[in-house]
Amino acid sequence: MQLFKVGVGQRISNYNSVSALYLKILKTEEPTNIGFIDIEQGGIVGYHKAPVPQLFIVIQGEGWIEGEDNTRITLKSGEGVFWDKGEGHASGSEKGLTALILQSEILAMPTA
Numbered sequence: 001m002q003l004f005k006v007g008v009g010q011r012i013s014n015y016n017s018v019s020a021l022y023l024k025i026l027k028t029e030e031p032t033n034i035g036f037i038d039i040e041q042g043g044i045v046g047y048h049k050a051p052v053p054q055l056f057i058v059i060q061g062e063g064w065i066e067g068e069d070n071t072r073i074t075l076k077s078g079e080g081v082f083w084d085k086g087e088g089h090a091s092g093s094e095k096g097l098t099a100l101i102l103q104s105e106i107l108a109m110p111t112a
Contacts, residue, residue: 001067001089002082002109032104039063039099044092050083053107056091057100063093082109 037056039045047066056065057080064072065081068088075081080099083089091099 001084001087003073003079027108027110029108030104030106032102032107035101037099037101039091039093039097041096042092042094043096045090047088047090049086049088051085052103052105053085054083055100055102055107056081056083058097059100061093061097062095063091063097063099066090082107 036059037045039061058075058077060077062074062076064074066072066089067083073081075097081089085105
């Protein structure tokens, strides 16, 4: 599992840009499914193994994820997690959240 925070990236200095950052999160070499998940107040997506590599980015609200070690980690808007294929996890929210989900057979976190 790799945690990251949206908004922490490299400053964009070209195109007459001002106060803008770019964070490359992943790359795709195969077709990718992109969608949203809404976890309602008190909702849970039960423990399961990722069928393909998955990127989960909270875009609104707050919730939690648990990995194979059963450690619960709180995520809020702008934070996310990347799970490798076969990595077990669960997610939920006490207050409700919306997350952007990307899934593909071949997703990889960038090396630089």
